[in-house]
Amino acid sequence: MDQVTxxxxxxxxGAAPLIFATMGETLTERAGVINLSLDGTILLAxxxxxxxxxxxxxxLLGFGAAALVGALIALVLSFLSLSLRQSxxxxxxxxxxxCTELSSFLGAPFVRVxxxxxPFMPIPGLASLPLIGPILFRxxxxxxxSLLLVPLIWWLxxxxxxxxxxxxxxxxxxxxxxxxxPVVPTRYLVTIVGGALVGIAGAVYSLDLKQGWSYRHxxxxxxxxxxxxxxxxxxxxxxxxxxxxxxxLEILALRMQSVxxxxxxxxxxxxxxxxxxxxxALVNLTGNPRVTRRIGSLPPGLRQPVQALVSRxxxxxxxxxxxxxxxx
Amino acid sequence: xxxxxxNLCKAFGAVRANDDLTLRFAAGQIHGVLGENGAGKSTLMKxxxxxxxxxxxxxxxxxxxxxxxxxxxxLRAGVGMVHQDPLDLPAFTALExxxxxxxxxxxxxxxxGRQLLSELARRLGFTVEPDAPLAxxxxxxxxxxxxxxxxxxxxxxxxxxxxxxxxxxxQTRALFAALRRLAAExxxxxxxxxxxxxxxxxxxxxxxxRAGRLVGEQLPMPVPQRRLxxxxxxxxxxxxxxxxxxxxxxxxxxxxxxxxxxxGEDGTPAxxxxxxxxxxxxxxxxxxxxxxxxxxxxxxxxxxxxxxxxAAGRIVGLAGLDGSGQPILLRxxxxxxxxxxxxxxxxxxxxxxGGSRAYRAAGIEYLPADRLNEGMIGALxxxxxxxxxxxxxxVDQRAAERAARAAIADYAIKATPVTxxxxxxxGxxxxxxxxxxxxxxRGIACEQPTRGLDVASAQAIWRRLLERRLAGCAIxxxxxxxxxxxAYSDEVLVFFAGRVSAPLHRAELSVARLAELIGGVGFGGx
Numbered sequence: 001m002d003q004v005t006x007x008x009x010x011x012x013x014g015a016a017p018l019i020f021a022t023m024g025e026t027l028t029e030r031a032g033v034i035n036l037s038l039d040g041t042i043l044l045a046x047x048x049x050x051x052x053x054x055x056x057x058x059x060l061l062g063f064g065a066a067a068l069v070g071a072l073i074a075l076v077l078s079f080l081s082l083s084l085r086q087s088x089x090x091x092x093x094x095x096x097x098x099c100t101e102l103s104s105f106l107g108a109p110f111v112r113v114x115x116x117x118x119p120f121m122p123i124p125g126l127a128s129l130p131l132i133g134p135i136l137f138r139x140x141x142x143x144x145x146s147l148l149l150v151p152l153i154w155w156l157x158x159x160x161x162x163x164x165x166x167x168x169x170x171x172x173x174x175x176x177x178x179x180x181x182p183v184v185p186t187r188y189l190v191t192i193v194g195g196a197l198v199g200i201a202g203a204v205y206s207l208d209l210k211q212g213w214s215y216r217h218x219x220x221x222x223x224x225x226x227x228x229x230x231x232x233x234x235x236x237x238x239x240x241x242x243x244x245x246x247x248x249l250e251i252l253a254l255r256m257q258s259v260x261x262x263x264x265x266x267x268x269x270x271x272x273x274x275x276x277x278x279x280x281a282l283v284n285l286t287g288n289p290r291v292t293r294r295i296g297s298l299p300p301g302l303r304q305p306v307q308a309l310v311s312r313x314x315x316x317x318x319x320x321x322x323x324x325x326x327x328x
Numbered sequence: 329x330x331x332x333x334x335n336l337c338k339a340f341g342a343v344r345a346n347d348d349l350t351l352r353f354a355a356g357q358i359h360g361v362l363g364e365n366g367a368g369k370s371t372l373m374k375x376x377x378x379x380x381x382x383x384x385x386x387x388x389x390x391x392x393x394x395x396x397x398x399x400x401x402x403l404r405a406g407v408g409m410v411h412q413d414p415l416d417l418p419a420f421t422a423l424e425x426x427x428x429x430x431x432x433x434x435x436x437x438x439x440x441g442r443q444l445l446s447e448l449a450r451r452l453g454f455t456v457e458p459d460a461p462l463a464x465x466x467x468x469x470x471x472x473x474x475x476x477x478x479x480x481x482x483x484x485x486x487x488x489x490x491x492x493x494x495x496x497x498x499q500t501r502a503l504f505a506a507l508r509r510l511a512a513e514x515x516x517x518x519x520x521x522x523x524x525x526x527x528x529x530x531x532x533x534x535x536x537x538r539a540g541r542l543v544g545e546q547l548p549m550p551v552p553q554r555r556l557x558x559x560x561x562x563x564x565x566x567x568x569x570x571x572x573x574x575x576x577x578x579x580x581x582x583x584x585x586x587x588x589x590x591x592g593e594d595g596t597p598a599x600x601x602x603x604x605x606x607x608x609x610x611x612x613x614x615x616x617x618x619x620x621x622x623x624x625x626x627x628x629x630x631x632x633x634x635x636x637x638x639a640a641g642r643i644v645g646l647a648g649l650d651g652s653g654q655p656i657l658l659r660x661x662x663x664x665x666x667x668x669x670x671x672x673x674x675x676x677x678x679x680x681x682g683g684s685r686a687y688r689a690a691g692i693e694y695l696p697a698d699r700l701n702e703g704m705i706g707a708l709x710x711x712x713x714x715x716x717x718x719x720x721x722x723v724d725q726r727a728a729e730r731a732a733r734a735a736i737a738d739y740a741i742k743a744t745p746v747t748x749x750x751x752x753x754x755g756x757x758x759x760x761x762x763x764x765x766x767x768x769x770r771g772i773a774c775e776q777p778t779r780g781l782d783v784a785s786a787q788a789i790w791r792r793l794l795e796r797r798l799a800g801c802a803i804x805x806x807x808x809x810x811x812x813x814x815a816y817s818d819e820v821l822v823f824f825a826g827r828v829s830a831p832l833h834r835a836e837l838s839v840a841r842l843a844e845l846i847g848g849v850g851f852g853g854x
Contacts, residue, residue, distance in 0.1 A: 167420075
């Protein structure tokens with residue numbers, strides 16, 4: 001096994017929790033609801049998953065508990081924002097802070113306690129394939145699930161009638177209402193399912209990738225997941241690409257630490273976030289009218305390909321994202 | 329299917345939008361529903377289509393009482409509504425719009441949907457490509473798609489709310505033919521409009537609402553237009569003997585309502601200051617706008633090499649389909665967009681580099697079609713809007729309120745100085761927007777100045793604009809209403825796919841000529 005396959009395998013594994021979180025958030029935001037509580041949800045779900053798995057000695061219960069925590073937080077968010085019409089951003093932000101503190105408080109007894117973890121499980125036969133084997137098939141169940149989740153979410157959103165209805169809720173809930181869709185109940189459902197996936201992301205951290213529990217164990221993952229969903233333009237494949245890109249940046253930053261020992265370690269911890277901002281700005285350039293005008297004034301030979309590229313990259317958000325639905 | 333309502337009531341706050349309505353729409357016919365803005369037409373239709381829930385009374389389909397808890401329930405019962413701004417999904421393709429949330433069993437699969445879409449389109453004479461992204465379709469095509477969708481979902485009663493606003497003459501003809509065909513097949517069509525001519529052309533019966541009450545019930549067509557006007561606006565408006573001011577109003581009602589100019593018994597006089605009267609020539613002064621070789625693009629539409637000059641005191645109408653480039657010219661004229669090439673002179677000076685602020689300092693004002701998003705700030709009151717116009721660091725609250733009170737009195741705006749603009753009706757918003765234009769302005773560019781307004785409100789807006797023009801102001805307006813263009817323009821520029829016709833002078837204007845040019849006939853190959 002050479003360096004490259006090890007690196008790629010590490011990227012696939014390292015991105016697994018982000019995949020769960022971003023796929024959950026993609027679903028939620030496609031239905032027009034912003035669940036801003038991601039960071040808190042992941043932390044609290046990670047802590048609960050670890051505590052439950054430790055006490056019951058059942059990984060499955062740990063993952064189940066994490067999904068339940070995510071779903072419950074999403075339910076609170078839905079109730080406050082969809083039923084009581086409070087600002088989704090404000091409620092989500094407060095929930096993020098609340099769950100973060102709650103995880104520190106409730107998780108104190110579990111800090112640095114050794115506990116169970118998802119067992120390594122290479123897939124017989126496939127794992128010994130050259131090149132592909134070590135990259136794709138020498139992981140554990142949680143990571144295999146993350147690999148399957150992306151096509152599943154894509155299929156649900158873009159190949160099924162359910163997905164069409166779900167996206168209609170995020171594009172123009174009034175139109176969905178006119179078609180007889182119960183807007184608020186359906187948004188509840190999607191938000192709760194999305195929240196459960198975000199919860200599972202927490203369990204993937206505490207039971208698999210960063211085994212155990214510590215103060216602010218996964219700090220920042222939720223915020224980066226929110227950014228990646230925007231980077232991916234609410235399209236599952238591109239969102240997944242964003243997750244892998246971020247994981248790759250993280251791993252590279254870690255390696256650079258030993259290559260450049262003179263640079264403070266904080267620089268490498270922060271570097272992926274800073275790079276993410278640059279990438280985000282680049283991707284969303286297309287929404288800027290000044291950029292559009294610049295492209296328009298390019299020489300005709302250059303204009304066509306640049307325009308084609310830009311329109312491929314551009315990804316408008318769901319038109320009704322974050323907007324409350326008022327029954328007429 | 330027969331639709332009947334009994335003692336139907338619906339109030340919004342203190343306003344009784346529908347006040348004890350009882351009427352019946354027979355199956356297999358096209359029923360016109362007339363009334364000015366705010367008469368309660370849309371409310372009645374939304375009640376029947378399940379969008380609103382009545383405060384009292386009942387709705388019956390074929391004699392069976394229906395309890396509609398939403399538009400989905402109404403559609404299952406066979407009632408579908410096409411809104412003025414079609415309630416569809418711009419991000420989806422036509423086919424996805426058809427499939428989205430269609431009732432189980434109505435459309436089996438994607439392939440079945442595709443087949444159904446092209447079959448219904450062919451049968452109704454519509455042109456909708458299944459895979460076209462909705463954002464690329466015209467309002468007329470989106471409306472056609474909505475009709476197809478409702479029929480595919482099993483609608484036997486079709487409600488159309490102001491369907492001819494914003495669609496082309498050809499699309500209107502196709503729509504009317506399709507509606508006649510649907511009625512002949514036993515469907516019921518409810519056609520909401522304030523355009524008398526269309527109702528006369530299309531409908532079998534008509535009912536008239538005024539202030540939430542039924543004032544004309546199931547009148548079999550044809551009904552004399554004077555009688556309909558009387559019913560819609562009350563006896564006073566349609567009385568031609570009301571004197572000078574009344575006559576002006578009647579004239580405009582005729583031209584706006586699409587009636588032939590000689591429909592009245594008496595020879596109605598033309599509007600003062602219009603129709604090539606000497607005043608027009610006298611007040612035409614030096615050029616307010618001069619454009620030389622101007623090109624600009626917005627989205628997929630590009631305006632190429634436009635040269636024109638607009639003199640003070642002239643009214644220039646911009647005709648053309650949606651998306652032909654009229655808004656680009658309006659934005660260029662008001663500094664909201666910069667030309668890629670060419671020069672724009674305002675009052676003989678180049679305001680190069682200056683945005684809308686420099687243009688406003690030069691006396692150029694813009695009245696956008698999207699009044700609440702581009703024109704005014706919905707949450708602020710008229711007083712606050714006048715305060716925004718002040719130049720000092722501190723707000724002179726008293727002066728602002730004085731200005732607001734004066735504007736309310738002058739422009740007959742139904743509001744208090746502190747009412748948020750968002751709470752005003754469309755006509756009052758447009759009057760407020762006009763009242764905010766400073767008295768010494770040199771040029772006004774209006775986008776669809778009377779869209780969505782009823783006849784009386786539209787007339788009031790034009791009276792104000794004509795006053796401005798008499799004061800030496802140049803006016804450029806874009807409109808989809810050919811009658812409006814012909815009635816008020818000194819010259820008309822027709823837009824077709826980013827190209828601009830030579831100016832057509834008042835004498836050469838006719839609906840037929842304009843319609844040809846709007847459709848692209850006569851633009852040549854270049």
